Amino acid sequence: MALGQRLELKQGQGLVITPQLQQAIKLLQLSNLELEAVIETELERNPLLQRDDSDPVGEGNDADAHAQAADSGESRELELGDRDTIAANSDLDASASDVYGDDEPVVRERESVVSDSNEGPMVDWSKAGKGGGSFDGDEDMERALTREKTLTEHLTDQALIAHFSAPEMAIAQILIDAVDEAGYMRVPLAEIADRLGCELALVEKVLTACQGFEPTGIMATSVPECLKLQLIERNRFDPAMAALIDNLELLARRDLSALRKVCGVDEEDLSEMIAELKSLNPRPGAAYGAEPSQTVVPDVFVRPDANGGWRIDLNSDTLPRVLVDQKYHAKVATSARSESEKSYLNDCLSQANWLIKSLDQRARTILKVSAEIVRQQDAFFVYGVEYLRPLNLKTVADAVGMHESTISRVTSNKYVATPRGVFELKFFFTSSIASNDGTSAHSAEAVRHKIKTLIDGEKASGEILSDDRIVEILKEAGVDIARRTVAKYREALRIPSSVERKRQIR
Structure with a gap:
């Protein structure tokens, strides 16, 4: 068979993930803290983007209008530049276009992505501690001097x-x-010696000296060693x-x-020894100051509606x-001379518009999936x-007309504040366990x-229940469940076996 070259035209379909689409997907799965970091980077990189520091909620009649809207439970669509509360009821049966429109955003002079709940005006925490926010330099210095060591x-x-x-x-x-926050050495000494290029015996000598620091038991390599150091200090280690x-x-x-x-x-001596052991501190480093833990900030609020349903509001502080x-842009465009300058300016404008559209899409999607x-x-x-029902990603994806991967990204690292507490959206997705009477499955x-x-309830009844x-x-x-599943759930709840629970009662 002879080999030759020829030209052919073929038509086919394919999905090309553009950089803009990659950005939209990335923004969708970010938490509110990660999103804030991305926005800060874009603000520094793109000269056409700026933060909207205006008061999100007006005074006087505007504030009254917001309060009335909250009481009436009205539902509004999110629009670029609109400062009304985003709301949705749990019994919404409107089509996807009613909640998540496909219209292209119109770029305005003060174009913003904002949705304000009735929690009060937005506070721009990104300015705190930088001289231009809510803390001035004197307060920062006082806080630094008086903070816990x-x-x-x-x-x-x-x-x-x-x-x-x-x-x-x-x-x-x-x-x-x-040393970690509890006061333990979590890095092998051999690794430290190899990193510093010194003898292991020298590292062990320095560690022994450091273990004499206060508080007693600090820099131990294990819990038994920590307790041992404290007992030696009390002269009770026999x-x-x-x-x-x-x-x-x-x-x-x-x-x-x-x-x-x-x-x-x-038996008497053992009781005294156990009492002595309980008086020790297995976490000697926990008494000292550490970096403050980040409080979970909910992305969505769920409140009872006046009509008996549920009202879903996006948290404006996370948007x-x-x-x-x-x-x-108009001022700089008139002074642009070369083609490269015009191209750079057009790219900045395009990227800014796409970022705002992506943020708008992210907010709409979170609201739609949460509802x-x-x-x-x-x-x-x-x-x-x-009464938590079995629920999977496919069920929600089919209901809102999206792909399962999109639902997975939306519910990752997103939290909802409800009357029953703050939960991650993934908490509501649970597997099902069949019922033995043919009725609906159990979560x-x-x-x-x-x-x-x-x-x-074992303490009240006095009966220790086996698996x-x-x-x-x-x-x-009515729950059809196997014994190994009960044991798995019990261990996941960190509940000891029935034999160990009996010993604890004795």
């Missing part, structure tokens, strides 16, 4: 007066940096106590008879407020976790709650 600073201060040589001080600083520390797993199982044999003591400066989840799990909000989360309720007995009770309630 961290564990690293406390240990460093002691290392400076420990008469270390220069090499030992360098090793001590590396060891201190490797062979019997050493045997007790080496067999903490027996103490955790409340196997007192085995402990008495291992320690070689009677970035950015706009395209059209005046600045559907609330509709599906309405019984949970009314009656509690026992796995609801079954776990029933198991916990049964075990919590087999729990299976029988659940089957009587």
Whole structure:
């Protein structure tokens, strides 16, 4: 067969993920904190973007209008530049276009993506502590001087007066940096010695000296070593106590008879030893200041509606407020001379418009998916976790007309504040457990709650329920569940077995 070249035309379909589409997908799965970091980067990079620092909620009649809208439970669409509250009821049956429009956004002089709930005016926390926000320089200095000393600073201060040589001080600083919030060494000493190019014996010598710092038990490599250091400081570390520390797993199982044999003591002495052990601090570093933990900020609020349904509002504090400066664009466009300058300016304008459109799409999608989840799990909000229904991504995706991957991205790292607490949106997706009477299936989360309720009621009834007995009770309630599933759920709830629970009562 002869080989040759020829030209052919073929027509086919394919999906090309453009950089703009990649950006929209990325924004969809970001948490509110990650989104704020991305917006800050875009504000620094794109001269046509600027933060909208205007008061999101007007005064006087405008504020009254917002309050009336909240009471009436009205539902409004999110529009670029619109500052009305986004609301949706859980019993919405409108089409997708009623909630999530496909119209192209119109770029205005002060174009912004904003949705304000009735929580009050938005506070721009990105300015706090930078001299232009709610904290001035004097307050920052006072806060820095009066804040609690961290564990690293406390240990460093002691290392400076420990008469270390220069090499030992360098090793001590590396060891201190490797201490976690609880006060334990989590990095192997051999790794530190290899990193610093020194002998392991020298690192161990410095660590031994550092373990004499306050608080007692600090920089231990394990819980038994931490307890040992505290007992030595109290002069209470004898062979019997050493045997007790080496067999903490027996103490955790409340196997007192085995402990008495291992320690070689009677029942009274063992009780005193256990009491002594309970007086120790297994987390010596927890008493010192650390970086403040980030409070979960909900992306969506769910409130009871006046009509008996549920009102869903986007949290305005988590929505970035950015706009395209059209005046600045017009001014710079007239002074652009070369084609490269005009191209750069057009690219900035295009990217700014696409970013605002992506933020608008993100807000609409979160609202739409949240409204559907609330509709599906309405019984949970009314009656509690026992009425949580089985729900998967496909069910929500089919209801809102989106792909399952989109629902997965929307519900990742997004939180909703409800009358029953703050939950991640993924909390409402639970697997199903079949019923033995042919009725609707039960949610796995609801079954776990029933198991916990049964075990919590053991003290009142005086009966310790085995896994087999729990299976029988659940089957009587219509839940078809296997014993191994009960054991798996019990272990996930960190509930010991029935044998260990009996020992705890003795």
